[in-house]
Amino acid sequence: MGRHNLRIVIGFEVLRTLTKRRFWITTMIVPVAIGIVFALVFISNSSTTSSVDSQKNAKFAFSYTDASGQVSDALVRQMGGTKAADGARAIADVKAGKLDAFFAYPANPVKEAVRVYGVDTGMFQNGKYTSVATQILQLSAQQKIGSPDLAALAQGNVRIDALTYKNGLESGGFNELIPPLLFLVIFYVVILLLGNQMLSSTLEEKENRVTEMILTTVDPTTLIVGKVISLFIIGAVQIAVFSLPVIIGYLFFRSSLNLPNFDLSALVFDPEQMIVGALLLLGGFTLFTGTLVAIGAIMPTAKEAGAFFGILMTLIFVPFYAVSLVVSDPHSFIVEVFTYFPFSAPI
Numbered sequence: 311m312g313r314h315n316l317r318i319v320i321g322f323e324v325l326r327t328l329t330k331r332r333f334w335i336t337t338m339i340v341p342v343a344i345g346i347v348f349a350l351v352f353i354s355n356s357s358t359t360s361s362v363d364s365q366k367n368a369k370f371a372f373s374y375t376d377a378s379g380q381v382s383d384a385l386v387r388q389m390g391g392t393k394a395a396d397g398a399r400a401i402a403d404v405k406a407g408k409l410d411a412f413f414a415y416p417a418n419p420v421k422e423a424v425r426v427y428g429v430d431t432g433m434f435q436n437g438k439y440t441s442v443a444t445q446i447l448q449l450s451a452q453q454k455i456g457s458p459d460l461a462a463l464a465q466g467n468v469r470i471d472a473l474t475y476k477n478g479l480e481s482g483g484f485n486e487l488i489p490p491l492l493f494l495v496i497f498y499v500v501i502l503l504l505g506n507q508m509l510s511s512t513l514e515e516k517e518n519r520v521t522e523m524i525l526t527t528v529d530p531t532t533l534i535v536g537k538v539i540s541l542f543i544i545g546a547v548q549i550a551v552f553s554l555p556v557i558i559g560y561l562f563f564r565s566s567l568n569l570p571n572f573d574l575s576a577l578v579f580d581p582e583q584m585i586v587g588a589l590l591l592l593g594g595f596t597l598f599t600g601t602l603v604a605i606g607a608i609m610p611t612a613k614e615a616g617a618f619f620g621i622l623m624t625l626i627f628v629p630f631y632a633v634s635l636v637v638s639d640p641h642s643f644i645v646e647v648f649t650y651f652p653f654s655a656p657i
Contacts, residue, residue: 316532316539323540327507328547337548341555370438372411372428373400374446378419382450389446401427413443486578490587497591497656499552500545501598501626508541508602509619534607538599545595594656598622601653625653 327333373394374386383393394400394412403409404427411429416422424447428439452458601622609615629636629648636645648654 316536318536320536320540320543323537324543327540327544333544337551341551345555370410370442372413372439372442373403373409374413374415375400376415377417378415380419380450380454381415381446382453385449385453386446389442391446404429411439411442413439413446415447419447486580486583489577489579490583493587493591494657496549497594498626499549500595502623503548504541504545505598505602505619505623507544508599509606509615534600534603537603538596541599541603542595590656597652597656598626622653626657629654629657 369390372391374381374391375394375397386393391413397412397414400409400412404412407429409429412427414425414427416424424443426439426443428436430436431438602619605615605618609618632644632648635642639645648657
């Protein structure tokens with residue numbers, strides 16, 4: 311009979327939540343917002359790329375002086391520029407609108423700023439002067455180096471594959487850390503999205519005097535367990551809905567959205583760490599869900615319960631203040647306090 315009642319409670323809670331228009335509105339807000347952000351990023355990236363390219367390839371009349379001796383005169387002539395005999399005169403021509411721009415390269419461009427003077431063509435178009443002045447220095451340096459490979463090395467464009475070993479075996483390094491951290495992301499998403507629902511799952515019925523009627527046919531423990539399991543199911547539904555636009559964006563629009571190309575094959579899934587991560591997720595979610603449901607059952611009104619909700623939400627973010635210690639000295643006293651204190655332990 312108890313199992314039968316538990317199934318009824320779970321079925322009722324899940325069906326009641328999933329059939330509410332408010333639940334789907336609040337759930338769909340996140341993926342819709344992500345979709346809008348992706349669309350804006352796509353439009354912005356396309357516009358920015360074309361704007362940068364147009365600024366680099368912009369044609370305008372300019373002159374320059376070079377105290378460093380690093381600028382290639384031939385290169386500047388190809389770009390439509392001329393060498394100025396008098397910098398002050400060139401600046402005066404820019405002010406009078408007779409010359410579009412003037413670049414003054416200092417004796418040491420690495421330590422001193424290049425002075426750029428130009429005719430104001432609008433806040434977004436003025437960037438072409440800086441782009442061309444920088445491009446002249448870069449191309450001049452590459453010409454002097456004389457080798458594209460050496461130029462790439464000078465700019466630090468090198469690929470390094472590092473291997474580390476642990477107990478005689480190759481360790482996964484950072485790639486071994488990422489998979490277990492996914493459990494932490496799931497924990498935050500579920501708690502932040504379902505926290506209010508956890509709190510109000512018993513408060514709503516209690517304020518409406520429905521709980522007294524339910525408890526005439528259902529054991530209190532069965533009711534609470536059913537609500538907790540229902541929240542697990544609802545959380546899984548929300549995670550699936552939230553993940554869908556991210557997965558679609560990554561698989562089909564990664565280059566357009568400038569999303570990083572993660573090599574998933576390089577990730578190391580250590581069975582022991584994954585099991586520990588899953589158990590911490592399960593235990594942490596159960597702890598917070600049970601606590602919030604219990605607070606909702608004890609507190610007479612939602613207003614009084616809201617204060618405790620804020621405290622619990624604060625506790626799951628407090629460990630981030632010690633994140634540098636977690637990385638540099640995981641055995642320090644404060645880290646061990648956070649590790650064994652129940653409400654910060656999952657983090």
